[in-house]
Amino acid sequence: MATSARTVGHDEVAALKTVALRGGLREPVKVSCSALGERLGASSQTASRRLQRLEEAGLLDRDVVSDGQWVSVTDDGERRLRAEYADYRRVFENGAGLTLSGRVTGGMGEGRHYISLSGYMEQFRERLGYEPFPGTLNVELTEASVRAGAGMESVDGVHIDGWEDEERTFGPATCYAARVEATGGSFEPAHVIVPERTHHDESQLEVIAPVKLREELGLEDGDELSVSVEDAVRADAPGAEE
Ligand SMILES: Cc1cc2nc3c(=O)[nH]c(=O)nc-3n(C[C@H](O)[C@H](O)[C@H](O)COP(=O)(O)O)c2cc1C
Numbered sequence: 001m002a003t004s005a006r007t008v009g010h011d012e013v014a015a016l017k018t019v020a021l022r023g024g025l026r027e028p029v030k031v032s033c034s035a036l037g038e039r040l041g042a043s044s045q046t047a048s049r050r051l052q053r054l055e056e057a058g059l060l061d062r063d064v065v066s067d068g069q070w071v072s073v074t075d076d077g078e079r080r081l082r083a084e085y086a087d088y089r090r091v092f093e094n095g096a097g098l099t100l101s102g103r104v105t106g107g108m109g110e111g112r113h114y115i116s117l118s119g120y121m122e123q124f125r126e127r128l129g130y131e132p133f134p135g136t137l138n139v140e141l142t143e144a145s146v147r148a149g150a151g152m153e154s155v156d157g158v159h160i161d162g163w164e165d166e167e168r169t170f171g172p173a174t175c176y177a178a179r180v181e182a183t184g185g186s187f188e189p190a191h192v193i194v195p196e197r198t199h200h201d202e203s204q205l206e207v208i209a210p211v212k213l214r215e216e217l218g219l220e221d222g223d224e225l226s227v228s229v230e231d232a233v234r235a236d237a238p239g240a241e242e
Pocket residue numbers: 106107108109110111112114115120136137138169170171172173193195197198199200206
C-alpha cells in the first residue's frame with residue numbers, strides 16, 4: 001500500500017478532513033486560510049502551514065491564487081482519511097470489519113511456487129495455524145473496494161518474515177485473517193496475503209486458505225466474491241491479551 005513521503009500529524013489530518021468535508025475529495029475547492037484557521041482553532045498562518053505540509057506529503061494538491069487557494073485531496077490523501085475512518089468504525093461500530101468485493105481471476109501462476117517454499121510454509125503453519133493450499137486465489141477488486149482496502153492498514157496482520165537461501169532473498173508478507181463469501185457458500189479460516197514484493201497492484205487481492213477455494217466454493221473466473229477481513233483485536237488496544 002502506498003505510504004506518503006512525509007508523515008503528517010493529527011493537526012494536518014484535521015485540516016485534510018476539513019478540505020474533504022468541503023467537497024475536496026471530488027474536485028478542487030477554494031479555501032481561505034483565515035476561514036480554515038477559524039474552523040481549526042488556529043491562526044491563518046498556522047492553517048496555511050498545515051496545507052503546505054499536506055502538499056509536501058503528497059496528500060493534497062494546491063493552487064495558490066491571489067485571494068486564497070484551490071485545494072483537492074490526492075489519492076494518497078484519501079487513503080489516509082480512509083484509514084482514520086476505519087479506526088472510527090472500529091471504535092463506534094463494535095469492531096465492524098472490512099469487506100472487500102471483486103471477481104475471481106487467474107494470475108501469473110507464481111503464487112503456487114511461493115506458497116510452497118518451506119521458508120514460508122513453516123511460518124504459515126506456526127503463525128496461521130494451517131498449511132495453505134499451494135497457490136493464491138486472486139480477486140480483482142471493485143473500484144470502491146480498492147479504495148476501502150486502505151482500511152487494512154488499521155487491522156492487525158500476522159507478519160511473515162523474509163528469508164534467504166543460497167541463491168536469493170525472499171521478501172516478507174502480511175496475512176490478514178478473513179472469511180470468503182461466494183454464492184456457493186462461505187469459507188474460513190482464510191487470509192488475505194500481501195507480499196511486500198509483488199507484481200500486482202492494490203486492485204488485486206490474493207487469498208490463501210487450507211483448501212482449494214475454487215473447488216470448495218465452486219468458483220470460476222469472473223465469479224463474484226467478497227472477502228471480510230476480520231477485526232483482530234489490536235495488540236495495543238486496552239484489554240488486549242499480552
Ligand atoms: C508468500 C509470498 C512471498 C512472495 N515473495 C516474493 C518475492 O520475494 N519476490 C517477488 O518478486 N515476488 C514475491 N511474491 C509475489 C509473486 O511474485 C507475485 O506477485 C504474486 O504473488 C503472484 O501471484 P499469482 O501467481 O497468483 O499472480 C511473493 C508472493 C507470496 C504469496
